[in-house]
Amino acid sequence: MRQVFLKLEHRTTAFSTAVACLMLAIAAGLGLFQIITRFVLEQPAEWSEILIRLSLIWMVFMGIPAAFRQGAMVSVDVLYRWSPHRVKRLLDWIICLAALALILVIVWWGWDYALRGRVQSMAGLESVSMFWGYVALPIGGLFCLFGIVGNLLDPQRNELETAQ
Numbered sequence: 001m002r003q004v005f006l007k008l009e010h011r012t013t014a015f016s017t018a019v020a021c022l023m024l025a026i027a028a029g030l031g032l033f034q035i036i037t038r039f040v041l042e043q044p045a046e047w048s049e050i051l052i053r054l055s056l057i058w059m060v061f062m063g064i065p066a067a068f069r070q071g072a073m074v075s076v077d078v079l080y081r082w083s084p085h086r087v088k089r090l091l092d093w094i095i096c097l098a099a100l101a102l103i104l105v106i107v108w109w110g111w112d113y114a115l116r117g118r119v120q121s122m123a124g125l126e127s128v129s130m131f132w133g134y135v136a137l138p139i140g141g142l143f144c145l146f147g148i149v150g151n152l153l154d155p156q157r158n159e160l161e162t163a164q
Contacts, residue, residue, distance in 0.1 A: 002153055009150035013069050016143040020063035027055040050124040054133050061140025068099065068147035071156040096152040103144045110137025 030052045038044040080091055114134035122128045 006150055006154055009069070009146040012143055012146045013065050013150070016062045016065045016140070020059045020066070023055040023059035023062065027052050027059065030055065046124045050122050054122075057133060058136045058140075061136040062143065064140055065143040065147040068144050069150050069156065071151050092152055092155060096148055099148045100145065103141045103148065107138045107141035107145075110134065110141060114138065 030048045034045065034048040034052070037048070080088060083091065114131050114137070117134045118129050118131035120130040122130055122133065
């Protein structure tokens with residue numbers, strides 16, 4: 001069961017990371033487009049600004065699961081380093097439960113916010129609902145759940161090894 005979950009987690013985290021990379025590429029491309037239209041052609045495209053923001057929001061929320069999977073969660077590093085193995089495992093559970101609680105709040109209220117925002121339209125893109133901007137929170141949060149539990153089952157602790 002553990003290996004099945006870790007395989008599923010690996011796929012979901014890889015997918016969310018790929019989406020985050022795609023969103024970064026879109027934001028960079030739109031940024032270049034915006035510079036060209038504004039400063040070279042002197043006819044700015046107002047829709048590119050909101051699409052850059054939207055892609056950056058999606059990039060962040062789809063990139064967070066990879067950070068959770070690598071163990072880059074809030075933790076007390078010094079306490080963790082000085083603790084015996086049993087206490088480390090207890091800290092792993094406490095950190096996991098705290099992160100899960102935070103992400104579940106983000107998923108719950110993010111979904112509520114997305115539903116409330118569906119009647120709004122984006123400035124510069126009047127035909128697009130704000131739902132598509134706000135829904136990044138619950139979707140990214142759902143992907144985070146896999147990364148958090150995956151890190152509990154198979155800890156990476158990469159942040160401790162590279163910390164200075």
